[in-house]
Amino acid sequence: MTRTGLANTIAAIATAPGSAGVGIVRISGEEAHSVADRMFRARRLPSRTAPGRFLFGQIMGAQDETIDEGLCLVFRAPHSYTAEDVVEFQTHGSPAVLSRVLARALELGARPARPGEFTLRAYLSGRLDLVQAEAVLELVNASSETARKQGTLGLSGALGAQVQDIGRLVTRTLAAIQALLDYPEEGVPDEDRREPLAQAAAQLQHLLDTARAGQAATRGAKLALIGKPNAGKSSLLNALLGYERSIVTATPGTTRDYLEAGLELAGVPVTLVDTAGIRETADTIEAAGVKQALHLAGNADLVLVLEDGSAPREALPVDLPAGASLISVQTKADLPAAWHDSQALRVSAVTGAGLPELRAAVEQALLGDATRGEAWLSTERQADAARRALGHVQAAQALPDDLAGYELEEALRALAELTGRDVQEDVVDAVFANFCVGK
């Protein structure tokens, strides 16, 4: 995607494929109004309509036949989504109608929009920064309340504002260092050197802490239930889901193959994975299930380690994969406890006791403190830029003034990349390649 040809007029169906009450065809660019004038019959021409007003009328084909009746919405540059002249046709929402309306706009000189091209134009015109454009994508794809909230916050420019604050801290030190380069013996005072950089590093670290949460919210998280046979894994899965998804019996070794079920937990789309109970076994089928369970634990974002609270406690016969985040769960809390461990959450699948606490612990593990309302880093691209900025700030903290300047300039470059003020075209292309046509 290049900047050339931006002046030309693009058109696309903006609503989802399939039948719906209403569908939208959107046209943006210099010719948008004249294209609309030639395909819409109403009490006045779209180009003569006050911006922000709509017209009711007929969308006309080349043979002067009516394609559909509908509404025409007129925007005038720069007051539109793309900051260009924009016209929208709101029609009956069938693919048959929408494809004819689009075809008519193309006949009259518009060209089909590429994926994300409307939002790309909003970005290139400066109406949105790159973080806001990514937030648009998050909103379009939001499959949970947390992802929605995060997208809305991102679109508001909250993250961009925070990144600018960090940039100001770095600039303060850089300016102080540059001002004193000719008089190195004086040294930069702490309030211009140590303090702003410590604040910048802390804020970047906090943003990076939100990255895992941001990605959990957008991509979803995998939660594996692991434990010995009869620990109550399948029962807990069913209790969390609220329906009997997994077979439960009193016979140890009931679950052999793993099983997945989706639900929304703490606003995050979560896939729960029930696994075979882990034990030493001569049964080849069960042994395969045990191996698989350990593999699943290694790939999960979070592992719930379940132990039967009503039976004597015994360690698992194998080690769980290193690196996974774990929550320790003591099951069957409705029965007398056979052991006590303040680290373990007591839960009953039968009475539901402890389930709210378990959900809260999962929320804390997946989202950390990121839920306090500020913006999060929600893409790997953003996290990568923040990580590099932090690395340069930390390098500058450790270097003498004459060498720190270079690192601070690099930190500012990484921050500018984060918001998209200083990025290569291929980075922009990669962001917009994830969009659908019409957005």
Ligand SMILES: Nc1nc2c(c(=O)[nH]1)N(C=O)[C@@H](CNc1ccc(C(=O)N[C@@H](CCC(=O)O)C(=O)O)cc1)CN2
């Ligand atoms: N029908 C329709 N609904 C939609 C969109 C759209 O393009 N069309 N949007 C698209 O994703 C979102 C809304 N986003 C928009 C953002 C800015 C402007 C706009 O015209 N801004 C002008 C004027 C602002 C004003 O009048 O106060 C501006 O910023 O100058 C329009 C839509 C969601 N709903």
Ligand SMILES: Nc1nc2c(ncn2[C@@H]2O[C@H](COP(=O)(O)OP(=O)(O)OP(=O)(O)O)[C@@H](O)[C@H]2O)c(=O)[nH]1
């Ligand atoms: N009283 C009580 N019994 C429970 C609870 N959870 C599970 N059980 C019982 O414990 C037994 C084993 O439960 P499951 O959920 O099948 O255990 P599992 O960990 O999936 O076992 P495997 O699939 O064999 O590995 C069943 O008889 C359940 O009824 C609980 O919270 N309270």
Ligand SMILES: [Mg+2]
């Ligand atoms: Mg089971």
